[in-house]
Amino acid sequence: MRVGVFYHPDFAERGYITLRHRIKPAYEALCKQAYTNKLLFFEPSITQLHQELLIQIHTASHINTVKAEGFHEVALLSAAGVVNAAEMLATQQLDRAFCFVGTGGHHAGRNYSWGFCYYNDVAMAVLRLNQLGINRILILDMDPHSGDGTRDLVALDPSIVHINFFADENYSYQDNKLNNYGILLDNATDQVFLQALEENLPRAAGAEFTIVIFGHDSHCEDYGDFYLTIDGYRQFTHRMKEFCGTRPLLYVLSGGSNPQVASLAIPAVIESLL
Numbered sequence: 429m430r431v432g433v434f435y436h437p438d439f440a441e442r443g444y445i446t447l448r449h450r451i452k453p454a455y456e457a458l459c460k461q462a463y464t465n466k467l468l469f470f471e472p473s474i475t476q477l478h479q480e481l482l483i484q485i486h487t488a489s490h491i492n493t494v495k496a497e498g499f500h501e502v503a504l505l506s507a508a509g510v511v512n513a514a515e516m517l518a519t520q521q522l523d524r525a526f527c528f529v530g531t532g533g534h535h536a537g538r539n540y541s542w543g544f545c546y547y548n549d550v551a552m553a554v555l556r557l558n559q560l561g562i563n564r565i566l567i568l569d570m571d572p573h574s575g576d577g578t579r580d581l582v583a584l585d586p587s588i589v590h591i592n593f594f595a596d597e598n599y600s601y602q603d604n605k606l607n608n609y610g611i612l613l614d615n616a617t618d619q620v621f622l623q624a625l626e627e628n629l630p631r632a633a634g635a636e637f638t639i640v641i642f643g644h645d646s647h648c649e650d651y652g653d654f655y656l657t658i659d660g661y662r663q664f665t666h667r668m669k670e671f672c673g674t675r676p677l678l679y680v681l682s683g684g685s686n687p688q689v690a691s692l693a694i695p696a697v698i699e700s701l702l
């Protein structure tokens with residue numbers, strides 16, 4: 429099993445302040461695990477391809493706003509890792525992957541962003557997958573905050589199944605014909621979350637490629653309104669592996685700020701991907 433980990437030191441040094449302090453401790457914890465030598469590590473850099481995907485996903489006005497706020501480079505570098513991981517999975521150079529990021533993506537819509545997010549890394553990766561001929565894609569967002577930006581960008585394409593678990597916002601938009609699902613799980617425990625996963629995964633049967641937006645702000649000791657545990661993350665990831673079989677599975681880091689939680693959650697998820 430070839431599992432890729434995408435990481436850049438800039439995520440810890442130049443990422444959004446709420447998110448960046450967890451990055452280095454989690455990466456260092458990962459590097460101390462007994463299974464580390466089984467992982468393949470990649471350090472992304474920004475290329476012309478990433479610049480081209482960016483201007484197809486976001487408006488010039490939004491990009492200029494991000495540049496003015498000083499997060500353009502690290503946000504694009506974060507998206508570059510996700511795009512590269514998607515490409516390597518699509519071309520069978522990897523089986524599964526986990527992407528660290530310095531900024532979030534799922535609150536970034538075409539012409540706006542909020543909540544520590546700037547560029548929609550996953551939407552850029554989906555566009556790249558479409559260019560490579562992969563269209564039936566599951567985006568499963570388990571960060572407890574709604575993936576409104578992702579929805580803004582992918583909602584009209586019914587070949588993309590967007591399953592959005594969320595806790596603390598009144599965001600119930602659901603359109604079965606367009607494969608847009610919003611599942612309110614306020615205060616969800618492992619049991620409630622895993623049950624909801626079981627009920628909703630069949631909606632994505634036949635997906636060629638699966639992207640999980642993984643926020644450990646869903647952990648009981650982090651800032652979101654889910655109450656999941658490390659064991660819950662392991663069970664979740666094993667279920668996602670079972671769902672995907674031999675098809676690609678890509679995890680993209682999202683919310684979470686607690687370094688202790690990150691140092692346990694991220695290695696646990698990556699170990700489960702192996």
Ligand SMILES: [Zn+2]
Binds near residue numbers: 573
């Ligand atoms: Zn979140």
